[in-house]
Amino acid sequence: MALALCVLSLCSLFIGVADLSLSSILDDPQVLVVSRLPRTLAALLTGASVAVAGVILQLLVCNRFVEPATTGTSEAAILGLLAVTIWAPAWPILGKMAVAASAALIGTFGFLALTRKLPPEQPLLIPLVGLIYGGILGAAATFVAFQADLIQYLGVWMSGEFSGVVAGRYELLWLAGGAALLAYLAADQFTVAGLGRSASLSLGLRYHQVLALGIVTVALVSALVIVTVGVLPFIGLVVPNVVSRVMGDNLRESLPFVAGLGAGLVLLSDMIGRVVRYPYEVPAGTVFGIIGAAVFLQMLLGRRSYA
Numbered sequence: 596m597a598l599a600l601c602v603l604s605l606c607s608l609f610i611g612v613a614d615l616s617l618s619s620i621l622d623d624p625q626v627l628v629v630s631r632l633p634r635t636l637a638a639l640l641t642g643a644s645v646a647v648a649g650v651i652l653q654l655l656v657c658n659r660f661v662e663p664a665t666t667g668t669s670e671a672a673i674l675g676l677l678a679v680t681i682w683a684p685a686w687p688i689l690g691k692m693a694v695a696a697s698a699a700l701i702g703t704f705g706f707l708a709l710t711r712k713l714p715p716e717q718p719l720l721i722p723l724v725g726l727i728y729g730g731i732l733g734a735a736a737t738f739v740a741f742q743a744d745l746i747q748y749l750g751v752w753m754s755g756e757f758s759g760v761v762a763g764r765y766e767l768l769w770l771a772g773g774a775a776l777l778a779y780l781a782a783d784q785f786t787v788a789g790l791g792r793s794a795s796l797s798l799g800l801r802y803h804q805v806l807a808l809g810i811v812t813v814a815l816v817s818a819l820v821i822v823t824v825g826v827l828p829f830i831g832l833v834v835p836n837v838v839s840r841v842m843g844d845n846l847r848e849s850l851p852f853v854a855g856l857g858a859g860l861v862l863l864s865d866m867i868g869r870v871v872r873y874p875y876e877v878p879a880g881t882v883f884g885i886i887g888a889a890v891f892l893q894m895l896l897g898r899r900s901y902a
Contacts, residue, residue, distance in 0.1 A: 596855040600639070603862050607635040610866055612874045629762045637765040638757055638862040638879070641820055642830060644771035646857025647778050647850065648816040649831020650838075651809045652703075654789035654846070656710055659839070660722035660894060662831030663699075663817045667725060669826045670732035671702020672818045673752050677736055681743050688822065692767060696818035702732060703810050755827040755880020757865050764823070771819040774812045775854055781808060782846040789844060827880045829887020830857055836894065 608631045609615050620627050649662040656666075663669050675698025679691045686694075706728055713720045740749040778785065784805045788795050795802040820827065834857045842849040861879060868877040 596852065596859070600855060600859050600862075603859055603866070604635050604639065607638070607862055607866055608632065610869050630760075633762045633765050634757050634760045634865070635862065637760045637768055637824060638865045639858040640765075640768040640772045641824055641827060642858035642861030643854035644768070644775045644816045644857075645820055645827055645830045645861075646834040646853045647775040648813045649857075650835035650846065650850070650853050651778055651785055652813050652831065653835055654785050654844075655806055655809045656707070656721060657789060657791055658710075658718055658721045659836055660719070660832070660891075661725055662829070662835075663703075663813055664826060664828040665722055665725045665729060665832060666706045667702045667729040667732045668699050668706070668813060668817045669821060670729045670736060671705075672696070672699035672814070672821045673736045673749070673826075674698050674702075674732060674739070675818075676752065676821065677739050677743070677745065677749070680745065680748065681739075688767065692818050692822045695822055696815050699814035699817045700810060703814055707810070752821055752825050753880075754878040755825040755884075756868070756876065756878030757824055758876050758878075760824065767819050768823055771816045774815050774819075778809075778812055779847075779850050781805065782850050785809060786844065786846045789846075825878075825880060827861065828884050829891060830861060830883060833887050833890045834860065836890075 608627065611626075611631060613626050613630075615626055615631065645663070652661055652663060652666065652668075653659055672695040675695040676691060678698070679686055679694040683690070706725055709724055709728060710721055713724060736749060737746075740746050784800060787798055787800045788802060788805045788809070790798075792802055795805075835853055838849050838853045838856060842852060860883060864882040865879040868879050868882045871877055871882075
């Protein structure tokens with residue numbers, strides 16, 4: 596996986612409208628330093644952090660069909676970003692990120708409150724309720740954006756693309772990578788939390804503290820990614836399920852592979868988007884959304900239970 600990521604990263608540096616060769620890099624490294632390298636790093640950090648956020652949320656909810664984009668977390672973060680754009684447009688990017696993260700945190704706790712009222716013997720109800728809940732929040736965001744003439748901004752936040760990533764506009768994603776690393780340090784606790792509240796408490800786990808840590812991590816990653824590149828659907832849903840089918844549910848062992856596979860798939864989707872309609876670009880979120888939607892439907896309609 597490490598070798599594949601290195602190869603993909605190297606190929607990514609040389610794909611784009613501007614001609615970039617070894618000789619041109621030696622003459623003028625500006626394109627490489629300002630555009631191609633930040634874009635490649637942003638794709639890797641985004642894919643890794645979103646995939647890790649997805650597997651954490653799945654363990655906390657005890658359901659394999661959920662991720663931030665199907666539980667209202669992303670839509671809540673967009674609502675927070677809309678609010679700060681309307682009422683405090685001059686705020687620095689860190690302030691906007693903090694508001695978006697707070698809104699994502701509230702939205703995620705709202706989803707968890709809804710799941711507590713669902714019968715545990717009906718696991719498919721959780722993702723369906725999450726989609727409805729997210730749809731309601733998304734409709735509210737669209738209404739607010741329409742009233743404030745911010746539909747164009749909403750489209751950018753929902754697209755999940757890396758064309759605008761340059762040096763100085765992606766560094767917040769290192770915080771998302773740090774949140775993913777923090778999740779690895781608490782991997783054993785998240786694994787135990789995935790057994791359910793009752794089993795976790797009986798094993799001596801401080802369940803509520805672990806739950807709070809996980810939800811804060813998910814909200815922070817969602818806000819950082821949306822502020823920087825937009826929504827990337829299905830990464831946090833598909834990647835953890837693929838890895839768990841091969842490696843099981845021991846998060847300590849599987850989390851590096853979840854992060855690596857997520858990073859590789861996002862970078863690959865971005866590269867495909869750059870070449871499929873060259874010299875124009877298709878957003879990476881659209882490219883992976885097509886694949887992810889098909890896999891998600893197969894998971895919902897397949898015979899095997901992933902809950």
